[in-house]
Structure formats: structure tokens, C-alpha cells
Amino acid sequence: MTPAIERTTEQRAPHGKSRMRPGDVVRVGTTGLRSRPTRAILSALGIAIGISAMIAVVGISSSSQAKLNNDLQSLGTNMLTAQAGKDIFGKPTTLPANTVAQIQRINGVESASSTAALANHHIYRNSLIAPGQTGGLSVQVADLNLLNVVSGKIRTGTWLNRATAEYPAVVLGADTADRLGIHTPGSSVRIGNQNFTVVGILDPVPLAPDLNTAALIGSEIAARLFGFDGNPVRIYERSSDESVETVRPLIAPTANPQAPRDVEVSRPSDALAAKYAADQAFTGLLLGLGSIALLVGGIGVANTMVISVLERRREIGLRRALGATRGHIRSQFLVEALLLSAMGGVVGAALGTGVTAIIATANGWPVAVPWPVLGAGVLATLAIGAIAGLYPAIRAARTPPTTALSG
Amino acid sequence: MTEIIRLKGVSRSYGQPPTNALSEVDLMVEAGEFVAIVGPSGSGKSTMLNLLGTVDRPSAGTATIDGAAVNGLSDSMLSALRAYRIGFVFQQFHLSEGITATENVADGLLYTGVPRAERQRRAHAALKRVGLEHRLGHKPHQLSGGERQRVAIARAVAGNPPLLLADEPTGNLDSVSGATIIELLHELNRQGTTVLVITHDTELASQLPRQITLRDGRIVADSGRVSS
Ligand SMILES: Nc1ncnc2c1ncn2[C@@H]1O[C@H](COP(=O)(O)OP(=O)(O)OP(=O)(O)O)[C@@H](O)[C@H]1O
Ligand SMILES: [Mg+2]
Numbered sequence: 343m344t345p346a347i348e349r350t351t352e353q354r355a356p357h358g359k360s361r362m363r364p365g366d367v368v369r370v371g372t373t374g375l376r377s378r379p380t381r382a383i384l385s386a387l388g389i390a391i392g393i394s395a396m397i398a399v400v401g402i403s404s405s406s407q408a409k410l411n412n413d414l415q416s417l418g419t420n421m422l423t424a425q426a427g428k429d430i431f432g433k434p435t436t437l438p439a440n441t442v443a444q445i446q447r448i449n450g451v452e453s454a455s456s457t458a459a460l461a462n463h464h465i466y467r468n469s470l471i472a473p474g475q476t477g478g479l480s481v482q483v484a485d486l487n488l489l490n491v492v493s494g495k496i497r498t499g500t501w502l503n504r505a506t507a508e509y510p511a512v513v514l515g516a517d518t519a520d521r522l523g524i525h526t527p528g529s530s531v532r533i534g535n536q537n538f539t540v541v542g543i544l545d546p547v548p549l550a551p552d553l554n555t556a557a558l559i560g561s562e563i564a565a566r567l568f569g570f571d572g573n574p575v576r577i578y579e580r581s582s583d584e585s586v587e588t589v590r591p592l593i594a595p596t597a598n599p600q601a602p603r604d605v606e607v608s609r610p611s612d613a614l615a616a617k618y619a620a621d622q623a624f625t626g627l628l629l630g631l632g633s634i635a636l637l638v639g640g641i642g643v644a645n646t647m648v649i650s651v652l653e654r655r656r657e658i659g660l661r662r663a664l665g666a667t668r669g670h671i672r673s674q675f676l677v678e679a680l681l682l683s684a685m686g687g688v689v690g691a692a693l694g695t696g697v698t699a700i701i702a703t704a705n706g707w708p709v710a711v712p713w714p715v716l717g718a719g720v721l722a723t724l725a726i727g728a729i730a731g732l733y734p735a736i737r738a739a740r741t742p743p744t745t746a747l748s749g
Numbered sequence: 750m751t752e753i754i755r756l757k758g759v760s761r762s763y764g765q766p767p768t769n770a771l772s773e774v775d776l777m778v779e780a781g782e783f784v785a786i787v788g789p790s791g792s793g794k795s796t797m798l799n800l801l802g803t804v805d806r807p808s809a810g811t812a813t814i815d816g817a818a819v820n821g822l823s824d825s826m827l828s829a830l831r832a833y834r835i836g837f838v839f840q841q842f843h844l845s846e847g848i849t850a851t852e853n854v855a856d857g858l859l860y861t862g863v864p865r866a867e868r869q870r871r872a873h874a875a876l877k878r879v880g881l882e883h884r885l886g887h888k889p890h891q892l893s894g895g896e897r898q899r900v901a902i903a904r905a906v907a908g909n910p911p912l913l914l915a916d917e918p919t920g921n922l923d924s925v926s927g928a929t930i931i932e933l934l935h936e937l938n939r940q941g942t943t944v945l946v947i948t949h950d951t952e953l954a955s956q957l958p959r960q961i962t963l964r965d966g967r968i969v970a971d972s973g974r975v976s977s
Contacts, residue, residue, distance in 0.1 A: 360860045659804070668828075
């Protein structure tokens with residue numbers, strides 16, 4: 343009990359160093375959070391909102407990317423379309439009647455099909471609709487193998503066949519059916535001044551969006567009722583994946599040797615990918631907004647910590663009197679800031695994943711939140727916590743213990 | 750006897766131009782003493798106690814506490830000195846609200862690296878020493894002023910420091926509670942702890958073995974041995 347101590351030199355402390363166990367460092371780092379839970383929650387919320395926004399943005403965009411990849415996988419990227427252009431008067435032109443047969447002769451082509459829009463004939467729900475109100479819908483003559491070539495699917499009813507192609511039977515694109523208010527086969531519609539029976543309705547066709555607003559009829563009935571001459575307007579062509587690029591330059595000269603320049607050749611899967619890329623630009627913008635939210639959240643944490651340090655000068659002084667080093671005080675407040683933002687980070691990551699799951703599910707996309715992004719998000723919050731906590735922690739450590747104790 | 754405190758020409762000045770809160774103080778205290786520090790308000794009592802407790806450094810002169818020359822020590826060595834060798838008691842108790850008496854006392858050992866369970870065990874022992882074994886789980890707001898100060902004393906002595914410094918420990922207490930606290934300090938002193946206590950109560954001070962009187966930052970009277 344008596345402090346009679348053997349000493350070798352005056353400078354060597356006759357006792358241990360001032361030290362803290364790692365568990366205590368964390369426990370002491372939570373004292374501020376426990377004594378002011380509301381403030382802790384509010385400032386963690388800032389971080390949570392920022393990180394959840396970013397994770398939701400990335401999650402939603404990668405979910406839609408996953409959907410696109412799935413789509414392209416099942417639709418294939420080996421389809422090309424060729425479309426007859428307009429003549430010098432701006433009137434739509436057509437392709438020669440044997441175009442499909444010619445295209446099929448190209449090396450590498452596996453299948454080909456065609457449609458021809460009947461520019462002068464329109465579809466109506468019934469005969470009471472004024473002829474001008476076409477609703478942006480087109481009547482198109484379709485080859486019987488069209489559905490296979492464009493990977494289209496029948497939602498209800500049947501596709502045209504050799505028999506129905508000779509009768510006033512029509513298959514509606516998805517949007518056509520919606521706009522006409524027709525949901526079941528068997529209904530009757532007016533095309534030109536003729537009654538047609540709906541035999542089938544299509545699902546949306548991603549690779550041929552043109553078909554969504556079309557009413558498709560067989561070439562025999564079109565020839566009989568509307569004087570269709572058999573000249574296609576648009577060609578759909580599939581080749582093997584490897585030969586797409588070699589086939590592509592041959593399409594226009596083959597389809598219309600007289601005027602190859604009037605033929606527009608395109609690859610619909612490219613259009614899908616381009617649309618997705620446009621979405622990505624928007625994603626970048628949202629990501630920027632998310633990171634601003636995160637920055638504001640970080641400033642919120644720094645602000646909370648500065649106030650906390652000012653309010654807790656007495657506590658700091660007491661801890662110094664009990665033997666805390668400047669380093670101990672610094673780490674206490676740094677740990678507090680880290681815990682604060684980590685709390686926000688974890689909640690935000692959960693929130694962002696939840697939002698992604700809801701939106702992806704609502705759109706029928708696969709839920710895809712990349713794990714590296716989640717990890718990076720939580721790491722980012724830790725980095726923000728460290729930066730936000732550094733200055734307050736250094737200030738706390740610099741508080742002279744006497745000032746901290748008086749008052 | 751071993752000396753535990755030696756101040757040599759110690760001054761502490763504040764501000765610009767510097768004004769001395771403490772001026773060229775010489776003081777020697779031996780281990781096992783019980784010293785009262787008295788003097789009017791603003792005379793430098795707290796300033797001196799802070800220097801003795803190594804939470805402050807002298808502007809001039811040398812302070813040697815428990816054999817360590819304070820001027821030359823790093824922050825971590827000074828902190829170690831406070832963690833192991835010095836106990837503090839304050840007028841305002843400085844207990845943490847929201848945690849129990851036991852946890853408050855155990856925090857006195859927080860910076861010595863003692864495992865938590867062992868800290869709690871020693872905290873119980875310290876609370877028993879100050880007669881509060883029936884208040885282990887009470888939080889500060891559930892305790893009387895005198896009990897709070899006893900918890901604070903238990904925290905200060907939980908690690909058995911050889912030096913106990915108390916700045917007006919009875920200042921916020923009624924005379925009965927104050928007397929209990931002084932009796933407690935006597936008991937700790939009998940067990941070997943060197944105790945320095947600041948007080949405004951001259952009657953109380955006169956009962957202690959040694960009184961040091963400060964005025965305007967200087968020691969103007971010392972009933973004990975005059976230091977060299
Ligand atoms: N941080 C500071 N900055 C400037 N002056 C200070 C500071 N701390 C103390 N002083 C001055 O030093 C002088 C001594 O102060 P100290 O607190 O030691 O007095 P005291 O004897 O403890 O008084 P009391 O009995 O009122 O507690 C006072 O004049 C005070 O104004
Ligand atoms: Mg004072």
C-alpha cells in the first residue's frame with residue numbers, strides 16, 4: 343500500500359502503460375450513441391439514405407441489365423432486318439416479291455421472313471369508328487414463318503396457318519389488342535370495310551417492336567380483298583451467330599439489286615442494347631445524386647461529432663484524469679463516428695437492396711444486387727465515418743484535461 | 750520517508766501578457782501525509798492540484814510526482830501515471846449518468862487494461878470500502894450527494910493509487926455528508942494513501958495533520974515541514 347517503489351531512473355515509469363482492451367475501445371465508442379440515441383439515429387439516417395440510394399440505383403440498373411442479358415440470350419443477337427426505304431417523293435417503297443427467297447440463298451442465312459404494311463388499309467374496333475381514327479395501328483401482311491424468325495410468342499389463340507391465311511383472320515400485336523380493347527380471340531374487327539375475326543393475340547415482340555402495333559393477316563386474303571401484290575416491305579433474317587457480320591453487307595444488294603441504298607439494314611438487338619446504354623447514362627446521374635446524399639450524410643455525422651465533442655468536454659477531462667491518453671480519446675471518438683456511419687451503411691445497404699428487390703420484382707426482372715457493390719457501399723460508409731470523425735476526434739484529444747474538468 | 754511530491758519553483762501562467770495563477774511554488778509532500786490546501790477563491794489551489802495530478806504542466810519550474818519528472822514525460826507516460834498512481838475526486842463528482850455505481854467505479858480501471866470482469870470485481874471491493882455495498886446497481890440520479898461523492902472516491906481508489914487528490918470534495922455537500930467524506934479520506938490515509946484535499950472549511954482543515962495556505966498563487970503558510 344505504501345508507495346515505496348524501487349526506481350532505476352526517474353524517467354522509467356514503475357508501472358504499466360496506459361492501455362485499453364480492444365473490446366473496451368468499442369464499448370466506450372458506443373457511450374455517446376447510447377446516451378443520445380435519437381441524435382445517433384438521425385445522423386446515421388443521412389448516411390443510410392445516401393448509401394441506399396446508391397445501392398438501389400446500381401441494383402436496379404444491374405437488375406435491368408440482367409433482364410436484358412436474359413432477353414438477348416433467349417431472343418438471340420443473330421437477327422437482321424431489312425426495310426424498304428422511301429422514294430424521292432417520300433412515298434414508302436416495297437421490295438421485289440422474290441426477296442425472301444433471294445435472302446435465303448445467302449451463305450450463312452438460316453431463315454428469313456417478311457411483312458408488308460398495307461398503307462391504305464386500317465383496322466377499327468367496329469364500323470362505327472370514323473375512318474380517320476387509326477390509332478397509329480398498321481395492317482401488315484405476314485409470312486407464316488414470321489413468328490419463328492422474330493422469336494415472337496402467342497399470348498392467346500393461334501398464329502396464322504395455311505388455312506386461316508386464306509380467310510379474314512387476323513392476329514393482333516400486343517399494343518393493337520390493348521388499344522382496341524380486345525383480350526380474347528373470336529372477336530370481330532373491321533379492316534378496310536371487311537369484317538375480320540381475331541384468331542390470336544401476340545406477346546410484345548422485343549426484337550420487332552413494329553409488330554406490337556400491327557394487325558397481321560395472311561397474304562392470300564390480302565391479295566384477294568386488298569389487291570396485295572406480294573411485294574414485302576420488311577425482311578427479318580436469322581443467320582448463325584458467327585456469320586452475322588459477313589451476311590450483313592450482302593442483304594441490301596440482294597434484297598434490291600436495283601437500289602441497294604434504299605434498303606435499311608439493322609440489327610434489333612443493337613437497338614435494345616443502345617436503349618439500355620441510354621438508361622445507363624441516367625443511372626450515372628442518379629449515382630451522382632446518391633453520392634451527394636452520401637456526402638451530406640457524412641457532413642451530418644461530422645457535425646454530430648463536433649457537437650458531441652463540445653458537449654462532452656467534462657467526460658473527456660474525466661477520462662484523461664482516469665488515465666486515458668490523447669490516443670485513447672481520439673480512438674473513442676473515431677470509433678463512435680465509425681459506428682455511427684457503419685450503422686447508417688448497414689441500414690442503407692439493407693434499404694437499397696429492399697428497394698431494388700421491390701422495383702425489380704414489380705418489373706419482372708431478376709433481382710441482381712452485386713455483392714461487390716454492397717461491400718463497397720459499406721466500406722465507403724466506413725471511409726466516410728473515418729473522415730467525418732477525424733477532425734472531431736483530433737479536437738477531442740487536444741482538449742486540455744483541465745478545461746474539460748472545470749465547469 | 751519517501752517523498753511523493755516535489756515542486757521546485759513551479760509557476761503556471763495564463764494568457765498574454767502572462768498572469769501567474771501560481772508563482773514559484775516550492776512544496777514537498779512525503780508518502781502517507783494528509784494535507785489540507787486552503788486559501789481564498791482564485792488563490793491557485795485548483796491550479797496547483799491540477800499540476801500535482803499531471804493533468805496540467807508547469808509554465809516554469811519542475812514538478813516531480815511519484816518520482817517522475819512531469820516536465821519531461823510524454824503524454825502517454827503522464828497518462829500512465831494518472832491511470833496507476835493518482836486518484837482524482839472532484840467537487841462536481843463527475844459521475845457518468847445512465848450507468849450504475851459499479852460501472853462508474855470500474856471505469857476508474859478502464860485505462861489499465863484490466864479485463865472487464867476483474868474491473869467489476871475490484872469496483873465491488875472499492876464500493877465496499879466506502880460503505881456502499883448496498884448501492885452497487887444504483888445509477889447516479891438514484892443516489893444522494895454524499896453517496897455520489899463516495900462512489901467518486903471509490904472510483905479514484907479502485908486501483909489503489911498511492912496518491913489521492915481531492916478538489917473541494919465536500920463543497921457540494923451538507924456538513925453531515927461532508928464529515929462522512931472526510932472520515933473516509935482519513936480511513937484511506939490510515940491505510941497508506943497520501944491524500945491532498947482542497948477545502949474552504951477552515952474548521953475541517955484545522956483537524957488535518959498539515960495545512961498549506963495559498964494566496965495570490967504563493968504558499969503563504971505551511972504547518973508541516975517546510976520544503977527545501
Ligand atoms: N484556464 C484558465 N485561463 C485563465 N486563467 C485561469 C485559468 N484557470 C485558472 N485561471 C486563473 O488562475 C487563478 C487561480 O485559479 P484557481 O482555479 O486555481 O483558483 P482556486 O484557488 O481553485 O479558486 P476556487 O477556490 O474559487 O476554486 C484565478 O485567478 C483564475 O482566474
Ligand atoms: Mg478551485
